[in-house]
Amino acid sequence: MSDSLSLVLFSGTDDKLMAAATLAAGAAAMDRPVNVLLMFWALDAFRADRIATTHGLAYDAARPRPTEPVEKVGALPWLETFRQAKEIGEMSIRACSGSLDTLGLDPTELDPIVDSAGGIASFLMAAESGQILFI
Amino acid sequence: MPATVTESELEAITADKVVDARGAACPGPLLEAKKGMGTVPVGAVLEIWSSDPVTKSDIGAWSAKVGHAFLGVLVADGYERVLVRRQK
Numbered sequence: 001m002s003d004s005l006s007l008v009l010f011s012g013t014d015d016k017l018m019a020a021a022t023l024a025a026g027a028a029a030m031d032r033p034v035n036v037l038l039m040f041w042a043l044d045a046f047r048a049d050r051i052a053t054t055h056g057l058a059y060d061a062a063r064p065r066p067t068e069p070v071e072k073v074g075a076l077p078w079l080e081t082f083r084q085a086k087e088i089g090e091m092s093i094r095a096c097s098g099s100l101d102t103l104g105l106d107p108t109e110l111d112p113i114v115d116s117a118g119g120i121a122s123f124l125m126a127a128e129s130g131q132i133l134f135i
Numbered sequence: 136m137p138a139t140v141t142e143s144e145l146e147a148i149t150a151d152k153v154v155d156a157r158g159a160a161c162p163g164p165l166l167e168a169k170k171g172m173g174t175v176p177v178g179a180v181l182e183i184w185s186s187d188p189v190t191k192s193d194i195g196a197w198s199a200k201v202g203h204a205f206l207g208v209l210v211a212d213g214y215e216r217v218l219v220r221r222q223k
Contacts, residue, residue, distance in 0.1 A: 025162045029169040030200045081162070088169045 004033040004130035006123070011135060012041030013058045014076040020135045021081035028089025035126045036082075036093040038114065042135075043099045051079060051111045082113060092126065094118035145207045148218060150182035151175050157186045157214050164190040165197060172203065172221055179221050180206065186214040194219060 005027040009020050020042075024034045038046055045055050061067045070076060085091050095110055095117045107117045140148075154171040156164035164185040171181050183194060191208045194217045198205040206218040 022162050025166055029162065029165050030197055081166075084166045084170075088166060088173075 002128040002130035003031075004035060004127060006035040006037070006127035006130055006132045008037045008039060008123075008132060008134045009042035010039050011058060012043075012045035012055055014055045014078060015057045015061060015070060016135055017042065017045060017055070017078040018076040018081070021078040021085065023133070024091060025081050025085035025088075028085040028091050031089065033126075033130075034085065034089065034091040035123060036091065037096055037118070037120075037123045038093065039096040039099045040102070043095055043105070043110075044103055046093075046095070046111050046114055047105065047109055048111045049109070079111070079113070086113065092116075094123060096120070096123075140206050142207070142209070145209055145218060148180055148206065150218060151179035153182045153184065155184045156190070157184050159185070160187055161189055161193065163187075165193050168194055168197065168217075168219070172219070175221055177221050177223060181219050181221065183217045183219070184211070184214050185217065188215070191215055191217050 005023070007020055007024060009017070024036060027034050045051065057067060057070060061070070082093070093114050095107055095114050097117045097119055100107065100117055152171055152175050154167045156167040159167065164183055164187055168181065168183045171183070175181055183190065195205045198219050203222045204220040206220055209216040
């Protein structure tokens, strides 16, 4: 089994992106290659013009749970955590070309942390026999 | 993760580099440790300061995975000092 960790990011809320970034950075620190594929709402969250804004919380955060601690601006530094993962390890972030098309986005509209646009086959090739998580 | 040296031996070690990750939550201290280890030569001792009690076990797991020597933990005032020797 490959040592790599591959994450398919679908959800674009700050809490799920923070969880994904934590996993990615941890795996990168452990010298495991990390492959990230951005689809739908996660892809939308990486738009350069909106990446620094807040992206809300998942349905799991619905009342009456106390959401204030994670609603604080800057409380969920997922972008910074992804940047650190890239800095310390081997990580690629691809934008799903199908989702780019669906959302009417051009790769140039994404934050530069996204390496390239890619198809599902190239992502699965990079993932090899390693774990793939869908978040 | 059992310490490989005694506490008195640990206290006698002078780290080659100290990384202050106090106040950072997981995975912050681990990422700081990984970055810090890249700046010291093989054989050097890195000391990570963390106020997160899970850091010591995380650093232990990381050391085992990537092949560094986890030396042990010293308790300080409100934080822990985790010592690791770079092995490769």
